[in-house]
Amino acid sequence: MSRVYNFSAGPGVLPEEVLREAADEMLDYRGCGMSVMEMSHRSKVFENILDEAEQDLKDLMQIPDNYKILFMQGGAHVQFAAVPMNLMKNRVADYIITGQWAKKAFKEAQIYGKANAVASSEDQTFSYIPDCSDLPISPDADYVYICENNTIYGTKFHTLPNTKGRILVSDVSSCFLSEPVDVTRYGLLYGGVQKNVGPAGLAIVIIREDLITEDTLPYTPTYLKYKIHADANSLYNTPNCYGIYMCGKVFKWLKKQGGLAAMKARNEEKAAVLYDFLDSSRLFKGTVRKEDRSLMNVPFVTGDKEMDAKFVKEAEAAGLVNLKGHRTVGGMRASIYNAMPLEGVKALVEFMKKFEEEN
Numbered sequence: 516m517s518r519v520y521n522f523s524a525g526p527g528v529l530p531e532e533v534l535r536e537a538a539d540e541m542l543d544y545r546g547c548g549m550s551v552m553e554m555s556h557r558s559k560v561f562e563n564i565l566d567e568a569e570q571d572l573k574d575l576m577q578i579p580d581n582y583k584i585l586f587m588q589g590g591a592h593v594q595f596a597a598v599p600m601n602l603m604k605n606r607v608a609d610y611i612i613t614g615q616w617a618k619k620a621f622k623e624a625q626i627y628g629k630a631n632a633v634a635s636s637e638d639q640t641f642s643y644i645p646d647c648s649d650l651p652i653s654p655d656a657d658y659v660y661i662c663e664n665n666t667i668y669g670t671k672f673h674t675l676p677n678t679k680g681r682i683l684v685s686d687v688s689s690c691f692l693s694e695p696v697d698v699t700r701y702g703l704l705y706g707g708v709q710k711n712v713g714p715a716g717l718a719i720v721i722i723r724e725d726l727i728t729e730d731t732l733p734y735t736p737t738y739l740k741y742k743i744h745a746d747a748n749s750l751y752n753t754p755n756c757y758g759i760y761m762c763g764k765v766f767k768w769l770k771k772q773g774g775l776a777a778m779k780a781r782n783e784e785k786a787a788v789l790y791d792f793l794d795s796s797r798l799f800k801g802t803v804r805k806e807d808r809s810l811m812n813v814p815f816v817t818g819d820k821e822m823d824a825k826f827v828k829e830a831e832a833a834g835l836v837n838l839k840g841h842r843t844v845g846g847m848r849a850s851i852y853n854a855m856p857l858e859g860v861k862a863l864v865e866f867m868k869k870f871e872e873e874n
């Protein structure tokens with residue numbers, strides 16, 4: 516067996532320890548004689564898996580008691596619709612457009628009500644976060660929406676926007692559990708788990724209890740009502756059982772690493788290795804305004820498409836894979852999620868140095 520350094524933006528790298536543990540339990544989960552994939556979601560054994568996952572997430576993020584954790588299927592895209600369907604009481608919401616995911620969520624919200632784009636960084640290919648200290652927030656906005664870490668463009672909100680008293684909704688898919696967050700600043704935050712937490716096909720929604728109501732938009736599919744999931748403790752229908760089990764393992768792994776403050780320190784150390792090199796390199800350049808750089812996704816270019824392609828190809832042959840950038844930015848992107856070890860980032864930088872000398 517040989518594992519590569521996987522810089523994929525998503526689905527992304529998972530901790531090897533977690534994968535090994537899951538492999539050990541694949542045929543017989545702790546003496547049950549069956550895999551977690553084969554057991555009833557109503558069984559005591561699975562209920563324990565779900566309860567522990569929820570409690571561990573609560574501990575990690577210090578989620579207050581007046582917030583609910585929902586495990587829902589369908590990834591982040593389903594939330595693009597669920598958020599307006601559940602929260603657009605006045606049918607007005609303000610969106611800050613910092614990339615493709617925010618834009619897609621914005622377009623989806625336009626189906627259901629008046630969605631306003633109150634700020635955008637599209638003028639410079641989303642390479643920065645706009646100043647959100649004094650935006651024209653609609654007085655009747657049901658919420659203000661952001662995509663907190665822009666997976667494709669490599670930017671991150673290091674300061675949350677001033678929502679002028681309106682509820683903040685955040686897509687945290689690609690920065691989930693990468694550092695501590697103050698949950699009380701949000702009405703709702705959610706993430707597809709396949710970037711930083713677990714296998715694809717599951718979204719975790721953390722929502723303030725008073726926002727969970729029967730009062731959803733007409734025609735809201737039953738499955739998309741937050742209240743249905745909250746009342747059923749995420750067991751309204753068959754949930755993504757195996758996904759929840761894997762996320763639970765990653766939560767325990769994160770606790771063992773020292774929690775989110777420790778992860779933040781590690782992630783900062785890892786990112787600095789790469790950004791410091793980019794800032795001193797003759798050949799490679801980062802594409803994001805320095806103060807808005809993400810700790811998780813690092814896009815960079817050489818400025819020459821053929822050179823970029825050569826780099827990606829040679830890196831892959833050296834066991835550094837999935838470095839091709841998103842088609843809208845070009846160049847390269849290294850996603851250095853929680854499970855990417857420091858050695859992986861160092862190996863990448865060493866390879867970049869060597870490539871620079873040779874080209």
Ligand SMILES: *Cc1c(COP(=O)(O)O)cnc(C)c1O
Pocket residue numbers: 525589590591592593616662664665666686687688689707708710716
């Ligand atoms: C990947 C990603 C999405 C889309 O996730 P799906 O689970 O494929 O729907 C949405 N938002 C962000 C920030 C992402 O990184």
